[in-house]
Amino acid sequence: MEKVLEELKGASPKDVVESLVKKFNATPERAGKVLVQTKQILRWFSNKRQRCKGKCTMVSTTSNTEPLPLNDHPAKSAIANSDEVPSGRQPLDSSELEFEAKSSKDGAWYDVATFLTHRILESGEPEVRVRFAGFGAEEDEWVNVRKAVRQRSIPCEASDCVSIRPGDTVLCFREGIEQAIYFDACVIDVQRKRHDVRGCRCRFLIRYDHDKIEERVPLRRVYRRPEV
Known part of the structure; x- marks a missing residue:
């Protein structure tokens, strides 16, 4: 690899x-x-x-639909104006950001390859049509900008384990019998262990938001939110 x-x-x-x-x-x-x-x-x-x-290059897929420039997309203002940005921090430059979106089909988060178009509903809620990375046009979805689009979660390095604490919201890789995808979860407890040549040996007890199932996972399955 x-x-x-x-x-x-x-x-x-x-x-x-x-x-x-x-x-x-x-x-x-x-x-x-x-x-x-x-x-x-x-x-x-x-x-x-x-x-x-320090930053990634978006995975692009071939499409007959002309994608919207990221800098002109409503997702930019939605994130730049997000209440999640702590006071005192500089606004994020969304030209350097990658995004992930929450699928309504399974409630999991997937990387966004392309923002295809956008619309405003009668309720005033903004939506974007996204192409998920690794999927074709048949899997495109309309998602709510405020609730289902956000800056991409960050994979944790060994040194990041000290910043993951009980109560934190993280994105966690979940491997089951029929699926292996990413869900939001809350950190319940942290079992600290001494690091060795293999890296972080700590274990994190997490509770998935969508079904409340708890699981103890290694750091490699934990992705931290950028604002944490």
């Missing part, structure tokens, strides 16, 4: 990603486990670029 990332020089061609998905799922170690999905590989590439460069 590291070698492929270096060869791609920041891009994530669909044929390369699909080839990696097939290779992972064909290995004996994956027998009987949840299949690796395209969006997981795409997110891995995006996470690595974010860690190495």
